[in-house]
Each structure stands twice: as structure tokens, then as C-alpha cells.
Amino acid sequence: MHELRDVIGWLRQRLRGEHSVRACVLTVEAAGPDSYLLLLGEAQASLSYDPPRLKVRLDAPELVLIRAERGVDFDPADLVNRTIEVQLRTGLRQRFGRGAGVQAKLMALLSLGQIPLEADIERECTLQRLRLEGGCFGPDNWVEPEDLHHVALVVSEHGEARRDVEHVLQSLEAAGLLRLHRVWANFEGAGAERTLVEAFTRVRSLHAEYGLSATLVCRGGGPIEAFRPLNSYAIAHAATADWAPNLIVGLGHAGTPRTALDAVAARSEPTPTAAAMLVRHLVARTGLRAERALAAFEAAIEEDLGAASRIALARATTAFDMALQDLVTATEARLRQLDQAVEQSLLLGLSAAVGGITRKEPAADPVEVDPPGDTEDDALLSEALVLVIATETGCIVTSAQDLSAGLPLLLQFPDGAVPVRVTPFTSTTH
Numbered sequence: 282m283h284e285l286r287d288v289i290g291w292l293r294q295r296l297r298g299e300h301s302v303r304a305c306v307l308t309v310e311a312a313g314p315d316s317y318l319l320l321l322g323e324a325q326a327s328l329s330y331d332p333p334r335l336k337v338r339l340d341a342p343e344l345v346l347i348r349a350e351r352g353v354d355f356d357p358a359d360l361v362n363r364t365i366e367v368q369l370r371t372g373l374r375q376r377f378g379r380g381a382g383v384q385a386k387l388m389a390l391l392s393l394g395q396i397p398l399e400a401d402i403e404r405e406c407t408l409q410r411l412r413l414e415g416g417c418f419g420p421d422n423w424v425e426p427e428d429l430h431h432v433a434l435v436v437s438e439h440g441e442a443r444r445d446v447e448h449v450l451q452s453l454e455a456a457g458l459l460r461l462h463r464v465w466a467n468f469e470g471a472g473a474e475r476t477l478v479e480a481f482t483r484v485r486s487l488h489a490e491y492g493l494s495a496t497l498v499c500r501g502g503g504p505i506e507a508f509r510p511l512n513s514y515a516i517a518h519a520a521t522a523d524w525a526p527n528l529i530v531g532l533g534h535a536g537t538p539r540t541a542l543d544a545v546a547a548r549s550e551p552t553p554t555a556a557a558m559l560v561r562h563l564v565a566r567t568g569l570r571a572e573r574a575l576a577a578f579e580a581a582i583e584e585d586l587g588a589a590s591r592i593a594l595a596r597a598t599t600a601f602d603m604a605l606q607d608l609v610t611a612t613e614a615r616l617r618q619l620d621q622a623v624e625q626s627l628l629l630g631l632s633a634a635v636g637g638i639t640r641k642e643p644a645a646d647p648v649e650v651d652p653p654g655d656t657e658d659d660a661l662l663s664e665a666l667v668l669v670i671a672t673e674t675g676c677i678v679t680s681a682q683d684l685s686a687g688l689p690l691l692l693q694f695p696d697g698a699v700p701v702r703v704t705p706f707t708s709t710t711h
Contacts, residue, residue, distance in 0.1 A: 297372045301391065304367070306360040307334065307469045308504050315341035317357045319387065322470040324364045337369060339387045347390045361506025364394035364471070404512040407541040411517060418521040418545035426494040426527060429563045431460050433487050433525075435480045435498040438465040442499040442531070442553040449557035453564055462487050468500040473510035478519045485524035495527040497560060498542065499553035502534040511540035520545050531556025668693035672700065 304321040312318045317339045339357060348355045367387050374384040411418060436443045443463075453459040464487075466480035467473045484496055498520075510516070511532065520528055520542055530546040531553040543549040550556040669678040672689040684690075688703045 299368060299370050299388065301366065301368050303364070304335075305364050305470045306362065308507050309358050309361055310504070312338065315344050317344075319357070319360065324471060335383070335385055337367070337385045337387045343387055343389070351390070351393075358504070358506065360393070361504060362509045366391040403509065404539070404541045404544070407512055407514045407517050408544055410514055411521060411545065416518070416521045416545075418517075420547055423527060423547035426563060427567070429459070429494040429560070429567050431462065431487075431491040431493050432560060433462045433464055433484045433493050433496045435464045435466050435477070435484065435496065436553075437468055437500060440468075440501050442501040445501075445553045446497070446499055446531075446557040449554060449561055453561065459560070459564055460491075462491070462493075468510065469503075469507055470510075474513050474515055477510075477516045481516075481519035481522065481525055485522065488524045488526065493526055495529055495560060495563070496525045497529050497531075497556055498546070499531045499556055500533065501553065502537065505538055508533060508537060508540050511542040513541070517541040517545050529556050529559060 302321070303324045305324045306319055307322045308320040310318045310320075319337045319339060321335045321337055323333065344357070368389040368391060370386045370388050372384050434443075434446060436446065447454075447461075450459060450461060454461055464480045464483045465476075467476040484493070487493055519525075527548070528546040529548045529550065530542055531550040532540060532543060533552070535551045537551075539549070548556075548559060550559055668691075670676070670691040670693060671678055671683075672691050678684065678690065684703050686703055686705045690701045690703065692699045692701055
């Protein structure tokens with residue numbers, strides 16, 4: 282068992298020394314008067330999505346030596362995105378709260394790679410080439426997704442941009458409202474262009490399989506020079522393809538200049554967090570549209586059911602009224618039939634009774650009734666007559682034309698009935 286001081290002493294012995302290193306300068310930050318911090322990455326493209334990085338300090342004495350060799354106008358910021366060979370002195374340092382770490386100091390600049398084109402010139406050349414090819418890019422390619430669900434996320438696997446995006450979208454992903462298809466890529470160093478083109482190729486296969494609603498490309502902040510790879514034609518051309526629908530980019534921070542990738546994107550946001558918030562708002566709008574569509578559907582169903590019920594009620598009411606009218610008409614007809622039947626039954630009964638009386642007195646002579654005249658007796662007789670009934674049929678006689686010779690009749694008076702028979706007569710007889 283060794284004490285901690287012995288282990289740290291062993292590490293110090295192994296790490297302390299001077300080394301010649303070939304690397305690519307990713308960023309340069311000022312650390313004081315004539316003092317800078319350089320972030321070194323791999324000089325060549327790496328197959329790893331988590332390439333090693335080393336922060337190196339360039340102090341004023343070493344900077345004076347470099348300027349003595351390369352000229353007084355030498356600016357460490359010009360080293361960004363360039364391949365260099367340097368001599369480093371490494372050691373171990375204690376970091377408060379984070380344990381021991383490696384420290385490195387730049388002692389000499391051995392060689393410097395080819396000077397890159399300026400970022401603005403490279404961006405404009407890339408965009409001009411895309412326009413000459415007839416490429417369609419920019420905000421005109423934006424199509425509001427109706428149901429945003431599958432989204433490709435192109436991001437560095439171990440960068441802060443990934444954490445920022447996932448922090449905004451993790452609740453939607455956990456609820457099943459959004460599915461992120463993560464595609465890892467490098468945004469810095471010599472391997473940035475290759476890995477980003479490969480990432481867009483992966484997006485193509487995802488779009489063919491799932492039908493992506495949007496493609497989200499994010500990287501964290503950094504110095505201006507660190508974004509130069511995003512001005513390359515290969516990356517911009519891959520981003521303008523049809524298989525990267527609704528391209529949303531969030532590159533750097535608010536002060537980061539626009540790159541060619543920003544120009545070809547359908548939506549360009551100032552930060553990765555802002556790009557993730559745009560996706561979140563799109564999901565919210567999708568839910569709002571779904572709620573409105575459901576409410577409209579329910580209202581339409583309610584309206585259709587209300588209209589159908591009103592029509593059915595009107596038809597039922599009309600049918601009921603017609604049936605009731607038919608019933609009243611039938612009832613009235615039936616009552617008339619019943620009234621006639623009762624009346625005929627009564628008359629027949631009365632005729633039968635009178636006929637019985639007549640049969641009981643066969644010797645009785647028929648009563649001959651002359652037409653009423655102008656005498657006082659005839660007037661009284663006319664007023665006294667109530668009904669004239671044909672004895673054989675029981676029908677009421679209302680006209681003299683209905684009488685025939687020998688027709689037996691029944692005269693119904695208020696105080697009784699008298700049987701008579703029609704006998705023709707002449708004036709001489711009268």
C-alpha cells in the first residue's frame with residue numbers, strides 16, 4: 282500500500298519532461314498580457330468521436346522568442362485551425378476540488394502549416410458555388426411539421442451542447458412526445474469536415490427509415506476561428522440535401538458570426554439551447570393543433586347530431602300529426618257509421634214494432650193521407666209532423682219523390698207514431 286504523496290510523486294516523474302508534438306490548434310484564448318492558452322487537438326482525422334485535447338500555455342518569454350523567429354506581427358490567434366509542430370514541457374498540477382491534472386507549456390514553435398482562407402471569403406465562396414449549382418437552401422426550405430416526433434440530433438458526444446439540448450428536450454422524450462436520434466460528430470479540428478459529412482449521411486438513412494420531422498445540428502461556443510470548418514463546401518452541400526428536412530442549427534453563442542451551415546439551414550438559432558427551445562415550441566404547437574382539431578371534431582359531431590336530432594324530431598312530429606289527423610278522420614267516419622247504425626237500428630226496431638201492431642190488426646184499412654192544403658187543419662198537421670219513415674227499409678223519407686203507391690210509412694209525432702200507406706188519388710176522388 283502506497284501513500285498518496287508517493288503515487289503523485291510517481292505520476293510527476295512520468296509526466297514531467299519535454300515532448301515534440303504535432304497537433305491542430307482548436308482555440309486560442311488570452312490569459313493575460315502576452316499570455317495565451319492554446320487548445321490542441323489531433324492533427325489528422327480520428328476515428329474516435331471523443332478525440333484527445335490538451336490545453337497548453339504560451340507565456341510572454343516564449344512568445345518573444347517566436348516573434349523573434351517569425352516576425353513581430355505574429356499573432357497567436359492566427360494559429361486556429363492550423364497544423365503546428367511544437368515543443369511542450371509537461372508536468373502534473375493540483376486542481377482545487379478536481380484532483381491532479383496534466384499541465385503543459387509551449388516552449389517553441391517548430392513548424393506552422395499552410396495559412397487557411399479567411400472565414401468570410403470561404404463562406405461566400407461556398408454559398409456562391411451552391412447557388413450556381415441550383416441548390417435550394419435557407420428559410421424557403423422550412424415546412425411546418427404537422428406532427429413533429431422523429432428528430433435527428435447531430436452533436437458532439439461529449440460536448441456541452443449535447444447536455445444543453447437534452448436538458449430542454451428530455452421531458453418531451455421521456456413522455457414519448459419526441460424521439461431524438463443522436464448522431465455523433467466532431468465540429469473542430471482536421472476531422473470535423475469528414476465526420477459531419479458522415480453524420481448527414483447517417484441522417485439520410487434515418488429519414489428513409491423513420492421519416493424525420495426535423496434535423497437539429499448543435500455545437501457549443503468558442504472563438505471565431507473554431508467555426509471555420511462549418512464554412513466548407515462539403516458540409517454545406519451535405520446539409521442542403523433533401524434527406525435533411527427542416528434543418529435547424531444552433532452554433533456557438535450570440536456573438537458567433539454566421540457560417541455557411543447557418544446560411545443553408547432552414548432555421549438558424551444563436552445557441553444550442555435556443556435551437557432546442559424551437560423544437561420544444563414546435564412540439565407544443567403540434568399538441569395545440571391536435572387539441573383544436575379534436576375540439577372542432579367534437580363540435581362538428583355535436584352539430585351533426587343536433588341537426589340530425591332536429592330533423593328526426595321534426596319528422597316524428599309531422600308523422601305524429603298526420604297519424605293523429607288520420608285517427609281523427611277515421612274516428613269521425615267511424616262515429617258517423619255508428620250513428621247511422623244506431624239510427625237505423627232504432628228505426629228498424631220501431632218499424633218492427635209498428636209492423637207488429639199492424640199485423641195484429643189485419644182488418645185495419647190503410648190510412649190515406651192527402652197532401653197538406655191551405656186549411657188550418659193541414660197547417661197544424663204540417664207543423665206536427667216530425668219524421669216520415671219507410672216502414673220496410675227504416676229510412677227517413679225527406680222528399681215526395683221517394684214515395685210510391687202502396688208504400689207503408691210510419692209518421693213519427695212528438696207524442697207517438699202512426700202507420701200509414703201511400704194511396705194515389707185524383708182530383709175527382711178528393
